[in-house]
Amino acid sequence: MLRFVVRRLLLLVPILIGLSILVFLWIRALPGGPAQALLGERSTPEAVAQIEHQYGLDKPIPVQYWRFVKKSAQFDFGDSTTTRRPVIEELGQRFPATVELAAAAMLFSVLLGIPLGFIAAKRYGTAIDHASLVASLLGVSVPIFFLAILLKYFFAVELGLLPTVGRLSVLIDVEHPTNFYVLDAILSANIEALWDTLKHLVLPAIALGSIPLAIIARITRAAVLDIQNEDYVRTARAKGLAPGIVDRRHVLRNAMLPVTTIIGLQVGLLLSGAVLTEKVFAWPGMGSWLVDAIQDRNFPVLQGGILFLALVFVLVNLLVDLSYAVLNPRIRLS
Amino acid sequence: MGRQRLRLVAVLGTLVLALAAAGCGGDDDGGSGGGEAKGGGTLVFGTSADPVVLDGSLVSDGESLRVIDQIFETLISLKPGTTELEPALAESWEISDDGLQYTFKLREGVKFHDGEPFNAEAVCTNFDRWYNFKGSFQNSSASYYWQTVFGGFKTPEEGSPEDSFYKSCEATDENTAVLNLTKPSSSILGALSLTAFAIASPKALEEFGADEGKVDEEGIFQPTGSFGTEHPVGTGPFKFESWTRGDRLTIARNDDYWGDKATLEKVIFRPIDDNAARLQALQSGEIQGYDLVEPQDVKTIEGDDKLQVLDRPAFNVGYVGFNQKMKPLDDIKVRQAIAYGLNRKEVVDEFYGGRGEVAKEFMPPEVTGYADDVTEYEFDPEKSKELLREAGLTPPVKIEFWYPSDVSRPYMPDPKRNFEAFSASLKEAGFQIVPKTAPWSPDYLGAVDEGKAQVYLLGWTGDFGDPDNFVGTFFQTPQKAWGFDNKEIFDKLNEAEAETDLDAREGLYQEANKLIMDFLPGVPYVHTKPALAFQADVQGYEPSPVSLESFATVTLGGDGEEG
Numbered sequence: 046m047l048r049f050v051v052r053r054l055l056l057l058v059p060i061l062i063g064l065s066i067l068v069f070l071w072i073r074a075l076p077g078g079p080a081q082a083l084l085g086e087r088s089t090p091e092a093v094a095q096i097e098h099q100y101g102l103d104k105p106i107p108v109q110y111w112r113f114v115k116k117s118a119q120f121d122f123g124d125s126t127t128t129r130r131p132v133i134e135e136l137g138q139r140f141p142a143t144v145e146l147a148a149a150a151m152l153f154s155v156l157l158g159i160p161l162g163f164i165a166a167k168r169y170g171t172a173i174d175h176a177s178l179v180a181s182l183l184g185v186s187v188p189i190f191f192l193a194i195l196l197k198y199f200f201a202v203e204l205g206l207l208p209t210v211g212r213l214s215v216l217i218d219v220e221h222p223t224n225f226y227v228l229d230a231i232l233s234a235n236i237e238a239l240w241d242t243l244k245h246l247v248l249p250a251i252a253l254g255s256i257p258l259a260i261i262a263r264i265t266r267a268a269v270l271d272i273q274n275e276d277y278v279r280t281a282r283a284k285g286l287a288p289g290i291v292d293r294r295h296v297l298r299n300a301m302l303p304v305t306t307i308i309g310l311q312v313g314l315l316l317s318g319a320v321l322t323e324k325v326f327a328w329p330g331m332g333s334w335l336v337d338a339i340q341d342r343n344f345p346v347l348q349g350g351i352l353f354l355a356l357v358f359v360l361v362n363l364l365v366d367l368s369y370a371v372l373n374p375r376i377r378l379s
Numbered sequence: 380m381g382r383q384r385l386r387l388v389a390v391l392g393t394l395v396l397a398l399a400a401a402g403c404g405g406d407d408d409g410g411s412g413g414g415e416a417k418g419g420g421t422l423v424f425g426t427s428a429d430p431v432v433l434d435g436s437l438v439s440d441g442e443s444l445r446v447i448d449q450i451f452e453t454l455i456s457l458k459p460g461t462t463e464l465e466p467a468l469a470e471s472w473e474i475s476d477d478g479l480q481y482t483f484k485l486r487e488g489v490k491f492h493d494g495e496p497f498n499a500e501a502v503c504t505n506f507d508r509w510y511n512f513k514g515s516f517q518n519s520s521a522s523y524y525w526q527t528v529f530g531g532f533k534t535p536e537e538g539s540p541e542d543s544f545y546k547s548c549e550a551t552d553e554n555t556a557v558l559n560l561t562k563p564s565s566s567i568l569g570a571l572s573l574t575a576f577a578i579a580s581p582k583a584l585e586e587f588g589a590d591e592g593k594v595d596e597e598g599i600f601q602p603t604g605s606f607g608t609e610h611p612v613g614t615g616p617f618k619f620e621s622w623t624r625g626d627r628l629t630i631a632r633n634d635d636y637w638g639d640k641a642t643l644e645k646v647i648f649r650p651i652d653d654n655a656a657r658l659q660a661l662q663s664g665e666i667q668g669y670d671l672v673e674p675q676d677v678k679t680i681e682g683d684d685k686l687q688v689l690d691r692p693a694f695n696v697g698y699v700g701f702n703q704k705m706k707p708l709d710d711i712k713v714r715q716a717i718a719y720g721l722n723r724k725e726v727v728d729e730f731y732g733g734r735g736e737v738a739k740e741f742m743p744p745e746v747t748g749y750a751d752d753v754t755e756y757e758f759d760p761e762k763s764k765e766l767l768r769e770a771g772l773t774p775p776v777k778i779e780f781w782y783p784s785d786v787s788r789p790y791m792p793d794p795k796r797n798f799e800a801f802s803a804s805l806k807e808a809g810f811q812i813v814p815k816t817a818p819w820s821p822d823y824l825g826a827v828d829e830g831k832a833q834v835y836l837l838g839w840t841g842d843f844g845d846p847d848n849f850v851g852t853f854f855q856t857p858q859k860a861w862g863f864d865n866k867e868i869f870d871k872l873n874e875a876e877a878e879t880d881l882d883a884r885e886g887l888y889q890e891a892n893k894l895i896m897d898f899l900p901g902v903p904y905v906h907t908k909p910a911l912a913f914q915a916d917v918q919g920y921e922p923s924p925v926s927l928e929s930f931a932t933v934t935l936g937g938d939g940e941e942g
Contacts, residue, residue, distance in 0.1 A: 077825045083520040092519035095538035201663040215627045327651040329625030
């Protein structure tokens with residue numbers, strides 16, 4: 046087990062090096078650069094040259110790359126060209142926002158998706174089953190921004206129940222030592238802030254969680270249908286085990302393997318930021334940060350942000366692999 | 380069988396929904412809103428982004444300037460809602476006959492937010508600071524306005540302008556500051572109303588390291604001080620309170636303000652970069668106002684009696700540019716043919732939601748130097764064809780027509796629609812259109828700047844109420860985007876810029892505008908009035924053509940009548 050983990054972690058080194066070269070070359074292959082993007086209608090060749098000099102972009106690419114590697118090894122990704130703040134500092138604000146939203150969305154989709162899938166399988170062929178299939182198809186196919194605007198219109202504009210933008214009401218003051226707003230509210234023992242930040246999570250989590258919800262429900266349904274007919278399930282029933290125990294110990298637990306894989310993949314995706322959800326809910330997370338950075342040709346943010354996400358993605362996958370061993374003792378990690 | 384299980388599952392399943400549905404203490408998210416009496420209260424304003432930094436001399440983006448305008452003041456300001464100059468921190472001023480010396484009599488009894496006195500020395504400290512900028516502060520994306528107005532710096536970095544209009548600043552007594560220039564420039568007085576030349580507390584500049592920075596191993600200077608991020612100290616009607624990026628920026632009333640004190644206790648700026656999200660946040664009451672309303676949303680807002688729309692006077696120009704380096708545009712007859720072939724009225728009427736007017740020159744009518752009697756080019760496709768034949772060409776004449784994607788500008792909310800309508804009318808006028816497009820920034824702008832676009836859609840929003848900021852920017856020097864070298868126009872604009880007699884100057888700019896519209900380097904087609912949206916009970920916000928707008932006059936809880 047330990048050897049497995051160490052080997053996977055060591056594998057990170059070539060992955061990150063390869064990726065950093067790719068990212069580095071890719072963003073420099075884009076037409077234009079940060080200088081033109083910053084200057085907009087006001088760009089002149091002199092001004093562009095001046096800014097490129099300041100960011101060291103007038104140096105040969107290998108020199109730039111070496112400088113980048115040297116600095117990122119010390120977790121210094123440089124300063125954002127648009128906000129002029131250190132990339133690492135912005136990352137420290139953006140990533141917790143994304144994690145919080147991803148966690149809420151996953152909670153929503155797992156807590157709702159697994160039971161839905163399970164019920165559909167149990168009621169195979171009935172109206173409930175069909176309804177859940179249709180619902181999950183809808184969940185996958187309705188564009189997030191459209192769902193988001195509908196949710197906001199209904200819950201915020203019409204009913205006035207939930208907020209539409211941001212992570213916390215602007216009238217509530219609370220310290221943000223961790224930038225996980227839920228955690229910050231708990232740490233400062235501020236019930237009002239906690240309630241408020243939870244309310245801010247609801248709509249974005251539903252909008253973002255709709256796709257994983259649908260996927261999880263469908264995978265659960267398929268897995269449960271499959272496993273229900275396995276010999277060992279029949280045996281368990283035949284030996285007179287209570288139906289609840291058969292479902293819990295034999296069906297659901299085995300069905301969790303494919304579901305875990307899917308959840309792992311979805312978590313990886315959600316952590317890389319949800320551009321549309323973040324935009325529509327003015328949620329200051331990774332997705333909108335990186336997309337804006339592409340538009341602004343914000344090289345330092347792109348380089349640092351993408352490398353960091355790659356790291357996260359690999360680590361999440363590692364965790365998923367490890368969780369297999371917990372769920373299924375037959376799998377040996379070696 | 381399984382009934383218990385089912386119940387458990389149902390409970391689990393509805394837990395999240397219940398959380399959603401029950402998540403409703405009912406207390407509104409936004410500011411104090413409607414019930415509040417006049418005076419006091421908090422206004423939450425939706426912005427499109429965080430400011431970059433709260434130091435007017437180092438930014439040119441609207442979101443930074445909006446906040447800085449509340450905290451800082453300039454020597455000279457503009458009458459609210461106009462581009463007319465009025466005294467601010469300077470009560471009066473005199474210009475020497477040679478145009479090289481500006482003497483400012485300063486307002487007495489003004490204090491910075493940190494309690495320091497405002498005086499002539501403070502003014503000169505600020506001017507000297509700007510002139511002495513080093514390293515990255517000399518970037519034109521940072522000190523854009525200094526470079527536009529005063530030119531270079533004391534010690535120019537590689538690539539910075541060499542010459543400067545600025546010579547020195549002397550505090551001849553406590554309340555008299557004298558600004559000495561190296562050569563006369565007529566645009567300096569007007570430019571001093573720019574937020575870039577707002578006066579900051581010298582003590583705070585020093586204490587919080589406004590000019591401090593580190594030089595990294597590549598020899599590149601990077602700013603490190605906290606003046607512009609945590610401690611911006613000016614003399615304005617609001618004081619900086621706090622800033623959590625991506626979330627909010629709060630300013631609070633300055634109770635020691637020298638002039639009419641603000642009524643609002645606090646203003647909170649909240650970044651919401653998506654337009655639809657800003658509109659919904661206004662509808663749900665989370666914000667009480669926002670800028671940059673999309674033209675298509677204006678009707679929705681006007682139709683809601685809890686909301687109101689305010690107009691900002693037109694201060695921009697949208698135009699079709701020509702690159703004369705690319706044949707046959709070097710022929711004036713072909714340029715005229717395009718001008719007659721553009722159905723500008725149709726585009727302005729159809730795509731600007733009633734917020735545009737057809738432009739006949741490269742600056743809006745509000746700016747001095749606007750000439751009423753320039754050559755005009757009404758849509759006339761037959762005349763276009765005739766002109767093309769006179770130029771020795773046989774219609775259809777092929778031209779490459781560029782338009783940007785992924786962008787909405789006040790002067791072109793939807794470039795593609797403008798392009799399509801113009802293409803249709805040009806086809807009628809004997810042209811064959813080769814469409815070209817690229818994402819706005821930096822691809823499209825890069826292509827235009829480098830002279831790769833033959834005919835293109837572009838525009839400009841003014842920074843300050845001076846003709847130099849419009850036609851001077853476009854036509855005072857040869858530029859690749861236009862691809863022409865017309866000494867007569869360059870000379871006229873140079874002469875106008877140097878003229879310090881205001882009447883003579885206006886005449887020169889009018890002549891320049893006439894020359895330009897005869898020479899036709901491009902075809903201006905629209906000036907637009909951008910819109911702002913507020914809750915109906917927000918009163919006293921006065922939109923300005925140059926977006927120099929104060930929250931000090933704003934009150935909450937009015938009678939809801941639209942202003």
